[in-house]
Amino acid sequence: MTNVVFIGRSIRHSLRNAEALIMAIMLPIMLMLLFTYVFGGAIDPGGNYVNYVVPGIILLCAGFGSSSTAVDVAQDMTNGIIDRFRTMPIRSLSVVTGHVVASLARNLVASIVVIGVALLVGFRPSANGIEWLAALGVIILFILTFTWLFAAIGLVTGSPSAASGYGFALLFLPYLSSAFVPTSTMPNWLQGFANHQPITPVIETIRGLLTGTPIQHQGWWAIGWCAVILIFSISWCFIAFRRNAGLR
Known part of the structure; x- marks a missing residue:
């Protein structure tokens, strides 16, 4: 019941902060239009670049939306409301769980809108x-994983502005993956990182499911990376929340 209350609280906060939701949708859409119509002709003169880039844009959209969780959690940890919660019989992580579930719902809506615009272009x-269901499952797993990671960042940073800065740094990972160009076109020293970082197998799995490109072992790597990061992030959240908030 406690989790439901905090989920409702976080959803109401999201609805009141409509500007952040609009930006989380509009920025990936603008990037998709930029890469499709400005860079797409140079990258793929055949006009099929939109089919390549959309899976990366979907993940980028999810990343932008998830990063706001770090700021929301940091605000709760620094604005004094946690002091009120100390007097209540609240389970550990209930406050954070509310932010995570609300972010998951918000990001799924944003991802669906981005896919709709992609179909139009x-x-x-x-x-x-x-x-499609398998691709949606991978997207949900990715959003859940990185939302918990951003929540952990929000718990350990000293202010919302610091949480925003650390979260923004993680948003560069899709640019160093196969989101926008094949990793084989990158310099040799960069290919090793791009091929073995967590974002690339997730993108390749979604791309394979939606467009029929070979997935090979990428699906297992995507699930494995997400599972490891998810377990680490939830554990980090639990430890940081107990230490910083003093709740059960």
């Missing part, structure tokens, strides 16, 4: 119903 997936 020429994205033509070949996925059947099962493949």
Whole structure:
């Protein structure tokens, strides 16, 4: 019941902060239009670049939305409201769980809007119903994983502005992956990082499910990376919240 209360609280906060939700949707859309219509002709003169770039844009959208969780959690930890919660029979992480679930719902809506716009600008997936569900499952797992990670960052930083800065740094990972160009086109010294960082297998899995490109072992790597980061992030949140908030 406590979790439901905090989920409702976080959703209400999201609805009141409409500007942040709009920006989380509009920025990935603007990037998709930029890469499709400005850079796409140079990268793929055949006009199929939109099918390549959309999976990366979906992940970028999820990352932008998840990063706001760090700021929301940091605000709760620094504005004094946690002092009030200390007097209540509240479970550990209930406050954070509310932010995570609200962020998951918010980011799913944003991702659906981005996919809709992608279809309007020429994205033509070949996925059947099962493949769409599998791609949605991977997207949900990714959003959940990185939302918990950003929540942990919000717990350990000293202010909302610091949380925003650390979260922004993580948003560069998609640019150093196969989101916008194949990793084979990168310098040799960068390919090793791009091929073995967490974002690349997630993008390749979603791209394979939606457009029919080979997935090979990338699906297992995507699930494995997300599982490891998720377990680490939840554990980090639990330890940091107990230490900083003094709640059960």
